[in-house]
Structure formats: structure tokens, C-alpha cells
Amino acid sequence: MELPTCAAFLAIVLGLALFLSTFLLHSHHRRLRAYNLPPGPKPWPVIGNIDLMGELPHHSIHELSKRYGPLMQLRFGSLPVVITASAEMAKHILKTNDAAFSxxxxxxxxxxxxxxxxxxxxxxxxxxxxxxxxxxxxxxxxxxxxxSFKHIRDEEVRVVLRDLRRASGCVVRLRDHLQMLTLA
Structure with a gap:
């Protein structure tokens, strides 16, 4: 007597789960279709499309634009990003829809x-x-x-040049000196 009751309960739970997942999946797709999103690769659940970006992201985006066209959508994490890969498309978006993207x-x-x-x-x-x-x-x-701040900028440039002169003959990472100059 116990077995049929458990089987019936399990069948009801599985049927309810199947119904709810189907209902929620269709409502999710309906919401996505309402926005009329541009095409793009299918994202992974947590990282989105970050895995498609190589060491040179502009090359990766160029390769993706060959497949999905000049206007595409990517997801970086949970953030949706619309990317234009042509100057004409960017000009069109920025002229006609500037308030929406500002x-x-x-x-x-x-x-x-x-x-x-x-x-x-x-x-x-x-x-x-x-x-x-x-x-x-x-x-x-x-x-x-x-x-009015010109004398401060001149002094900071003199300090960087003095430090570089002191380091002559040694290997110098110019990036560090330039970062300090821009922070001043």
C-alpha cells in the first residue's frame, strides 16, 4: 500500500516541476523576444561570454562580428553588452538613439x-x-x-626627469615613472 502512494506523490511532484520549468522557460523567452535583442553567442551561466575574449579583445570582437554581424550582444558576467563592429552602425546608434545609450x-x-x-x-x-x-x-x-597650476606640472616633470637621470645605466620601467607623473 505504501509503494503506490509514494509513486503517485513522486509523479505529481515531477509533473508539477516539469510544468513550472516549461512555464518559466517560455515566459523568460517571451521577455527576451520583447526586447528584440541582437544576435550573439550563447553565454555561460556565470561568466557570460568572457571566455571568448582573447589577449587582444578587439581581434576577438572582429572574429565574432564576422559570424554574428556588425551589431551583436555579449554578456560579460551578468551584464549584457551591445557591441557595434562597424563605424556605420556606431554612427547610426549614436545619432538616433543617443539618449537611450547615454x-x-x-x-x-x-x-x-x-x-x-x-x-x-x-x-x-x-x-x-x-x-x-x-x-x-x-x-x-x-x-x-x-x-595657475602650470608651475606644479613643471615641477613634477622636473622630478621625473631627475629620477630618470639618477637611474641612468640601469634598467628602468618607464611605466612606473609615467604613472607617478600622471598621478601628480
Missing amino acids: DRPRFAVGKYTAYDCRDILWSSYGSYLRQARRICTSELFSAKRLE
Whole structure:
């Protein structure tokens, strides 16, 4: 008497699981079709399409564009990325759909380190960002302000040149010196 009850219960559970997985899978595909996404390779569950990127990503993207066309979608981790592989397609997207692509994704780092994404680096596109850019252009990066810091830039270049002169005759990683120069 026990065996038929367990078998019936198992059949009901498996049937319910099959029904729910089919229903959820179709609703997921319906949502994807509603966006009319461009073609692209099938992503892996966690890493997406990062495995397709070689040491030279621009060569990898070129090879993918031969297969999927000038407009394709890749996933880097869980982030979907639309890639244009031709200048004409990029010009079309940036001219006709510039407002749709001008916004930035909201990451947790911007929320917790930048006053809930309210600084110029993390803020969303809109009137606040335009005003912040205008202030930075007129106050921080104006010709008068940049000229006032000219003596500091000259001193930093002299320090780098002095350090390179001291290291003459030795192997020098120029990258380290240039990084220090750009940080100053």
C-alpha cells in the first residue's frame, strides 16, 4: 500500500516541476523576444561570454562580428553588452538613439562611495549631470585655472626627469615613472 502512494506523490511532484520549468522557460523567452535583442553567442551561466575574449579583445570582437554581424550582444558576467563592429552602425546608434545609450549603470560602488551616485562620475544622465559638467568646465578646467597650476606640472616633470637621470645605466620601467607623473 505504501509503494503506490509514494509513486503517485513522486509523479505529481515531477509533473508539477516539469510544468513550472516549461512555464518559466517560455515566459523568460517571451521577455527576451520583447526586447528584440541582437544576435550573439550563447553565454555561460556565470561568466557570460568572457571566455571568448582573447589577449587582444578587439581581434576577438572582429572574429565574432564576422559570424554574428556588425551589431551583436555579449554578456560579460551578468551584464549584457551591445557591441557595434562597424563605424556605420556606431554612427547610426549614436545619432538616433543617443539618449537611450547615454545613461550609466548604477553599481553598488557608486551608491556607497559617491553619495548614492550623486557625483559627476556616477550620476545618471540628466540636468544634474549637465550642470555638474558645466561647473567643472568653467571652474576646474578653465584656461585660467589650468595656467595657475602650470608651475606644479613643471615641477613634477622636473622630478621625473631627475629620477630618470639618477637611474641612468640601469634598467628602468618607464611605466612606473609615467604613472607617478600622471598621478601628480
